[in-house]
Amino acid sequence: MPTFPSVEWFEAIRQLVNNDETFRRLGTVDARVGVKVGDKLYEVTFEAFECTGVKEIGEHDLRDLDFWLEQSPDEWRAMLENIKSHGSADLTFTLNTIDLNRPEGFAKSFDGYKRDTFYRFNQSLQHFFDVSAKIDTKFAAAARA
Amino acid sequence: MAEESAAPTIEIPPDLAERAKAVGWPEDLVIMLLGRGAQPPDLVRYMSMGVTAEQVREFVAQQEAGGGASPMPTTQLDLSWMNVPTEWGTRAKPTKKGLTLDAINIGRYGDVPDVWEYKTEMPRGAVATTGVEAMGYTIYEKQELWADNAADLYEEAIQRRWRPASDVDWASLQPLPDDLERAICQICTHFSEKGQLEADVIAGWEPELSYGYHEIKLYLATVVFEGARHAEVFRKRALSNGGGLGIQNTGWSFRSVTDARNFTEFIAIQMVLQDSFTLTQYQLCEARMPQAAEKLLFRLAMQDTARHIAYGIAHLKYVLLNRPERRLELQRYLDKGEAMLIMDEKDTATREAFAILLAGGKDKIQEGLKLYEALRRRQVEQYLERLRWATLDRGTHLNGALRAYLPPEEETA
Numbered sequence: 001m002p003t004f005p006s007v008e009w010f011e012a013i014r015q016l017v018n019n020d021e022t023f024r025r026l027g028t029v030d031a032r033v034g035v036k037v038g039d040k041l042y043e044v045t046f047e048a049f050e051c052t053g054v055k056e057i058g059e060h061d062l063r064d065l066d067f068w069l070e071q072s073p074d075e076w077r078a079m080l081e082n083i084k085s086h087g088s089a090d091l092t093f094t095l096n097t098i099d100l101n102r103p104e105g106f107a108k109s110f111d112g113y114k115r116d117t118f119y120r121f122n123q124s125l126q127h128f129f130d131v132s133a134k135i136d137t138k139f140a141a142a143a144r145a
Numbered sequence: 146m147a148e149e150s151a152a153p154t155i156e157i158p159p160d161l162a163e164r165a166k167a168v169g170w171p172e173d174l175v176i177m178l179l180g181r182g183a184q185p186p187d188l189v190r191y192m193s194m195g196v197t198a199e200q201v202r203e204f205v206a207q208q209e210a211g212g213g214a215s216p217m218p219t220t221q222l223d224l225s226w227m228n229v230p231t232e233w234g235t236r237a238k239p240t241k242k243g244l245t246l247d248a249i250n251i252g253r254y255g256d257v258p259d260v261w262e263y264k265t266e267m268p269r270g271a272v273a274t275t276g277v278e279a280m281g282y283t284i285y286e287k288q289e290l291w292a293d294n295a296a297d298l299y300e301e302a303i304q305r306r307w308r309p310a311s312d313v314d315w316a317s318l319q320p321l322p323d324d325l326e327r328a329i330c331q332i333c334t335h336f337s338e339k340g341q342l343e344a345d346v347i348a349g350w351e352p353e354l355s356y357g358y359h360e361i362k363l364y365l366a367t368v369v370f371e372g373a374r375h376a377e378v379f380r381k382r383a384l385s386n387g388g389g390l391g392i393q394n395t396g397w398s399f400r401s402v403t404d405a406r407n408f409t410e411f412i413a414i415q416m417v418l419q420d421s422f423t424l425t426q427y428q429l430c431e432a433r434m435p436q437a438a439e440k441l442l443f444r445l446a447m448q449d450t451a452r453h454i455a456y457g458i459a460h461l462k463y464v465l466l467n468r469p470e471r472r473l474e475l476q477r478y479l480d481k482g483e484a485m486l487i488m489d490e491k492d493t494a495t496r497e498a499f500a501i502l503l504a505g506g507k508d509k510i511q512e513g514l515k516l517y518e519a520l521r522r523r524q525v526e527q528y529l530e531r532l533r534w535a536t537l538d539r540g541t542h543l544n545g546a547l548r549a550y551l552p553p554e555e556e557t558a
Contacts, residue, residue: 027305028242030297048241094440096447100432100523112534113458119424119451120301123444 003138004080005037005073010044010054016131017051023131024049029124031117034061034068037076041068044128046121051128066117067109071098077139080132088130095126161185170198178205182275184262190253196230204228208274229272242304246296246360261285261357269357282355288467289408292459296360298452302367307445309378314438318386321435324507329439330383331391331498332430336446337379338394339423343415343453344372346402350411364456368416371449378442394495397488401481409464413475414482416457421531422486424450425524426499433502454531461535476542479532483544490546521550 002009017023029046034057043065045053062068071079075098082093091097099106099118109115118125155176157165165175170192178188178201191201207225237249249255254270261269264279284290292298321329348369354362383390398419405411427450431443464471490496499520500513525547529539 028301030301050241091435091437091440094431094444096428096444097432097440100428112530112532113455116451116455116531119428119447120455121305122447122451123441126444 001136001138003140004076005035005040005042005140007042007054007056009137010035010042012135013128013132014044014051014054016134017128020127020131023124023127026124026127029121031067031121031125032065033125034065034070036068036070038073046124063110065109066111066114067107069095069106070108071102071106073139079129080137080139083130083133084137087133089126095129096122155179158185161188164189164192168192168197170201174198174201181205184273186258186262187273191230200228200230204230231270231272242300245300246363247300250296257287257291257360258357259287261287261355263355263357266356269359280356281352283353284408285355285357287358288464290354290358290361290460291463292361292456293463294455294459295364298456299360299364299367302364302371302449302452305448306367306370307374309374309381309442312445313378313381313442315381315385317438318436320387322506324501325435325505326386326388327391328498328501328507329386329434330388331494332426332502333379333383334391335394335492335495335498336423336426337376337383337390338396339399339419340372340375340377340379342372342399342402343420344369344376346411346415347372350408353408368453368456371453375446375449378446382439382442391498392494395489395492397491398482398486401485405478407478409460409471409475410478412457412460413478416453417461417531417535418479418482418486418528420450420453420457421528422524424454425520425527428523429499429503429520433505458531458535461532461537465536472537475537476539479537479539480542480544483547487544487546518550521547522552525550 002012028048030048031046033044033046035042035044041057041059041061043053043055043057043061044051079089079093079098083089089095089097095106095118107115107118109118157172157175157179161175162172165172165188170188175188179185204225207223207228232253235252235254237244237251240248257269262285263273264282265273265277266280267273267277320326347365351362351365351369354365356362380390402411402415402419405414424447427443427447431440431447434440434443461475464475496514496517497510500510500517501507502513503516503520504510504513525543529543532539
């Protein structure tokens with residue numbers, strides 16, 4: 001059972017979406033997306049019809065990303081548990097809903113053009129996280145901020 | 146009278162004459178070609194491709210033999226087209242996304258000129274046929290329409306297209322309280338109108354854009370389709386859950402789009418200002434819609450509109466980097482667009498409908514109106530952030546009514 005957050009967890013999701021006809025049917029995605037969980041940072045790269053890579057990164061790498069998704073470990077856990085229990089995000093836990101409900105924002109970027117890739121590829125990104133309903137996730141206590 | 150009817154003297158532009166001499170094209174040949182309507186940049190291109198004077202004479206002779214008003218007997222062949230001096234031997238390679246527009250922009254086919262010289266529908270990289278009638282294009286300068294991301298956005302739009310009829314689970318919609326259903330239907334009426342307007346106006350601009358910039362024409366064709374898709378999907382939502390259409394929009398902000406006299410003006414107002422504000426409204430609707438099917442349709446609509454903005458701000462950036470003297474002109478277009486956008490506040494129906502959706506019911510509409518003000522702040526902030534990326538700081542130009550939505554420290558940022 002992969003632990004969230006970890007490269008292993010994102011790799012498991014990557015494998016699932018790359019073999020998922022629904023993900024491919026949503027169309028091409030070109031984005032370097034960061035996932036920030038407490039002090040842990042990961043880069044998930046999408047190219048054409050695939051998720052092409054996952055790696056752990058540092059704060060100084062954030063500028064190279066199109067945008068990153070940032071919330072506390074507890075908030076990430078709530079989102080992923082909601083997805084697991086409903087099979088996909090329910091009304092209150094879609095990526096856009098979280099973004100709109102957080103005054104400090106959820107999708108962040110240093111670049112006004114790149115940040116919009118969050119909207120351009122939104123359904124694919126939503127699908128990426130929704131696929132996590134298919135795996136059992138263990139949550140890292142150490143990741144709690 | 147005799148002087149008036151004499152054929153005009155054809156002069157060879159000095160640069161062309163020099164180039165012709167260097168490659169051995171005699172003056173009489175160049176004059177003959179110019180007399181037939183050949184454009185100097187064409188001739189320079191053929192010269193630089195190594196086409197000899199003899200090949201040109203042979204090609205012209207073949208065209209003459211095969212041309213004329215009388216149709217050629219079907220048994221007689223005219224194969225002059227097989228000697229056309231285009232760049233031959235091109236072998237574009239598919240990418241991970243397939244054979245994209247960028248992938249075929251190779252060799253001279255990928256040269257996008259700053260000024261397109263042809264008035265016909267000749268594809269970029271083909272050889273012009275003399276005597277073809279003009280198409281009536283009016284935009285021939287790259288800076289008037291270009292955005293570096295247009296080819297990619299075209300491919301993205303094609304790959305990420307969606308089908309309102311079957312991608313949205315319409316059958317899953319459940320009856321809603323009357324006030325909420327009315328609010329959603331009013332909002333959908335507004336968005337359906339907006340989508341149709343965007344499609345109509347862009348379709349009107351397409352015949353103005355010359356053929357040399359096909360990446361832009363193709364991308365905008367997808368925007369026309371997406372405008373139609375939005376008109377379709379929001380109409381479908383209004384008519385699918387026990388409600389119906391609402392009241393028409395006052396249409397103030399539409400006028401700044403329909404009245405634009407210049408393509409960059411139109412793009413600045415429609416695909417930067419208006420679409421930026423619409424995208425924030427879609428975000429809000431996605432977040433607040435009470436059913437999964439509705440949330441999905443707004444997520445999908447968000448994707449389309451975000452692409453429109455990507456083209457819009459990339460075009461503004463291109464203009465500002467290549468024609469910095471147009472900066473104040475762009476500010477004025479936005480001044481006008483913002484002023485008309487503010488007039489939309491007179492559309493109480495849409496504002497109140499948003500307030501009901503935001504608060505969750507008519508009984509909490511006052512609370513919803515406050516939330517609507519917060520939405521306005523997000524709209525203005527995102528709009529200004531995008532303009533800053535395009536190197537345009539609205540600063541003191543920003544309409545006072547929009548500035549009022551910003552916290553004090555952001556007002557002139």
